[in-house]
Amino acid sequence: xxxxxLNRLISTALREDAAGHDITTRFLIPARHTCRGRxxxxxxxxxxxxxxxxKVFQRLDRTIRFRTAYKDGARVRRNTTxxxxxxxxxxxLTGERTALNFLGYLSGIATGARQYVQKVRGTKAVILDTxxxxxxxxxxxxxxxxxxxxxxxxxxxxxxxxMKDNHRAACGRPWDTAEAVERLRERTKQKIEIEVDNLTQFxxxxxxxxxxxxxxxxxxxxxxxxxxxxKGLPRKKRPLLEASGGVTLSNxxxxxxxxxxxxxxxxxxxxxxxxxxxxxxxxx
Numbered sequence: 550x551x552x553x554x555l556n557r558l559i560s561t562a563l564r565e566d567a568a569g570h571d572i573t574t575r576f577l578i579p580a581r582h583t584c585r586g587r588x589x590x591x592x593x594x595x596x597x598x599x600x601x602x603x604k605v606f607q608r609l610d611r612t613i614r615f616r617t618a619y620k621d622g623a624r625v626r627r628n629t630t631x632x633x634x635x636x637x638x639x640x641x642l643t644g645e646r647t648a649l650n651f652l653g654y655l656s657g658i659a660t661g662a663r664q665y666v667q668k669v670r671g672t673k674a675v676i677l678d679t680x681x682x683x684x685x686x687x688x689x690x691x692x693x694x695x696x697x698x699x700x701x702x703x704x705x706x707x708x709x710x711x712m713k714d715n716h717r718a719a720c721g722r723p724w725d726t727a728e729a730v731e732r733l734r735e736r737t738k739q740k741i742e743i744e745v746d747n748l749t750q751f752x753x754x755x756x757x758x759x760x761x762x763x764x765x766x767x768x769x770x771x772x773x774x775x776x777x778x779x780k781g782l783p784r785k786k787r788p789l790l791e792a793s794g795g796v797t798l799s800n801x802x803x804x805x806x807x808x809x810x811x812x813x814x815x816x817x818x819x820x821x822x823x824x825x826x827x828x829x830x831x832x833x
Contacts, residue, residue: 550692558689559605562647568609571643582638584830586645587630588652591825595663596631597621597696598655603632605648610640622659622696634828641830649826655693657823662697665801665814674805674812677702677791681815690818702813710741711763730757742791751775759788761811766794769807776808 563569588602596619603615613636625631631652634641665676678694679702680687691701703709710733717724726743733741742761743754748771754762755778764772772792779787791811792804804812 550688554688555601555604558686559601559608559647562651563605563608563644566647568643568647571639574639574642578638578642580637580639583636584638584641584832586634586641586828586830588632588634588649588826588828590625590627590629590631590656591827592627593660594625594656594824595659595697596623596625596652596656597659597693598652599632601651601655602648605651606634606636606640606644609644610637612636613640622698624663631826638830641828645828649828653823653826655689655696656826657821658690658693658818659697660824661821662694662699662817664798665817666698668798668801669805669812672805672808674792674809675700676817677811677813678817679793679813679815680704681819683818694817699814699817700811708739710737710739711744712742713744714746714765726753727757730759744793747771748774752778755779755782755788758786761789761791763791763793763813764809767792769803772804772807772809 590596599617599619599621606613606615613634615632615634617632619625619631662676669676676699678691678699682690687704691704694701703711712729730741740760742763743757743759744763744765745751745754746765746767751762751764764775767775775790779790789810791813792807792809793813796804796812796814797816801812801814
């Protein structure tokens with residue numbers, strides 16, 4: 550993760566919480582009071598965001614000591630102590646919610662990604678995320694996907710040419726897919742992917758020899774036919790096939806068995822459950 554972006558995010562979160570004006574803690578806890586806290590995963594999880602937790606507390610008090618036996622991407626069982634923090638009690642109480650929010654949120658994405666990855670084991674399919682992310686948090690959410698074993702699709706519009714149905718619709722007329730790809734090859738060295746939603750469009754895209762073809766909301770039967778058509782091409786001209794649209798934990802195994810190379814899952818970042826994390830304090 551980009552250090553500058555992370556520091557800005559932490560500053561925004563602490564400012565949002567009015568961390569400098571924690572009236573309850575300031576009125577009740579002496580400034581020199583110290584204690585020890587432990588962060589507990591209240592359910593099975595794949596961890597993500599441990600370094601953010603450390604930085605949150607140390608932003609409030611540089612003398613805070615943070616210890617953990619885990620790294621991001623580690624799987625833990627329910628009621629596992631994932632980190633221990635020692636230092637000024639005020640800093641621990643003030644930073645608690647911000648730190649746990651980050652850890653629970655990102656661990657939720659990582660845990661969900663791991664569930665999808667496990668569902669396609671035994672196939673060649675790779676699990677990809679999408680750009681359906683929270684504005685301003687994309688880099689962090691995509692990092693969490695990687696911690697869960699997923700792979701990042703493009704993060705920005707300049708990283709890949711993706712010809713979607715709306716590009717086709719915006720032209721107002723049928724386009725020559727092969728000609729469009731040829732024009733793009735002259736203008737960019739980035740890889741080219743074409744979205745299709747039926748086999749007619751797929752065959753047109755196949756004749757243009759793109760790097761990838763995205764199969765949008767196609768049935769498993771049609772995707773199997775698409776896979777067979779690709780296998781009929783010379784190996785060097787075979788595009789990668791990416792399934793997308795309506796992918797869930799209940800249907801992803803069947804999609805993977807069609808033989809596609811990649812499966813993009815918007816739910817990794819737009820529909821996920823945060824992991825329940827808590828912090829317990831005690832005197833040293």
